[in-house]
Amino acid sequence: MWDSRANMKSEAEIEKIKASAHIVHQTIEFLRPLIQPGVTTSELDTKAESFIESFDARPAFKNYKVGRLTYKYATCMSKNSAVVHGIPDQEPLKSGDILSVDVGVEKDGWFGDGAYTFGVGEISVESKKLLEVTQESLLLGVAAAKAGERIYEISRVIQQYCQSNGFSIVRDLVGHGIGRHLHEEPQVPNYVPSRIEAGFKNIVLEEGMTIAIEPMVNAGVWRVKTLRDGWTVVTADGMPSAHFEHTIVVRSWGGEILTK
Numbered sequence: 001m002w003d004s005r006a007n008m009k010s011e012a013e014i015e016k017i018k019a020s021a022h023i024v025h026q027t028i029e030f031l032r033p034l035i036q037p038g039v040t041t042s043e044l045d046t047k048a049e050s051f052i053e054s055f056d057a058r059p060a061f062k063n064y065k066v067g068r069l070t071y072k073y074a075t076c077m078s079k080n081s082a083v084v085h086g087i088p089d090q091e092p093l094k095s096g097d098i099l100s101v102d103v104g105v106e107k108d109g110w111f112g113d114g115a116y117t118f119g120v121g122e123i124s125v126e127s128k129k130l131l132e133v134t135q136e137s138l139l140l141g142v143a144a145a146k147a148g149e150r151i152y153e154i155s156r157v158i159q160q161y162c163q164s165n166g167f168s169i170v171r172d173l174v175g176h177g178i179g180r181h182l183h184e185e186p187q188v189p190n191y192v193p194s195r196i197e198a199g200f201k202n203i204v205l206e207e208g209m210t211i212a213i214e215p216m217v218n219a220g221v222w223r224v225k226t227l228r229d230g231w232t233v234v235t236a237d238g239m240p241s242a243h244f245e246h247t248i249v250v251r252s253w254g255g256e257i258l259t260k
Helices: 011-034 041-053 125-144 151-164
Strands: 075-079 082-084 098-107 110-119 175-177 184-188 210-213 216-218 224-226 233-235 241-243 246-251 254-257
Touching: 011 041, 011 098, 011 110, 011 246, 041 075, 041 098, 082 098, 082 216, 082 241, 098 125, 098 241, 110 125, 110 241, 110 246, 125 151, 125 210, 125 216, 125 241, 125 246, 125 254, 151 184, 184 210
Parallel strands: none
Antiparallel strands: 075 082, 075 098, 082 233, 098 110, 175 184, 175 210, 210 246, 216 241, 224 233, 246 254
């Protein structure tokens, strides 16, 4: 049985995670003004990789392996109906697109992870609302990450806020612990799982635990599918999806955001 103490970090270790998480934040901010109509996600990925390496750090997603698959890019660029794990390509962005940029960084053996969904040019009112609600749900989840609370409190506030605004929560993908590895226990669902769902533990959050909270929110149904490339997860109905993520440390007052 997994021991929650395995995820607790010393203040010195938290500082190392913070260093990696800060590069994540800086990379996303570096890309922000570059995300314009006519730019390709491949160009953005190349620039992000060079930017990360300028800090003597490594893009954590590049060469990440799942089974026989190896991810070959520094970032995940997920456009419109792509939820996560979108592969950078040569298709120019156009006004009205929404683009989720997911960045992971390893520096000195410690990891940070974060994501932000951008509007490209002028986006629709509906897309603006989707982005605003998803980002606000992340901040509510961060605030709920208090020592002494259970992990499903994070799940509950995210799910309730998004569903009350007419959106749905992706259930096939969840947040996670982070530290010496990009993905650690515990899993952090963005919805409250039913009793029959296996694999999730409603653990008590403890001071010093480091987790990545990342709501993935769809404009339509919550169901998703994976494309033939083995990586790109898209909405089942083709409707847009948004993704925001912070690496945080659990404190007595709530989550302290490290990706800033």
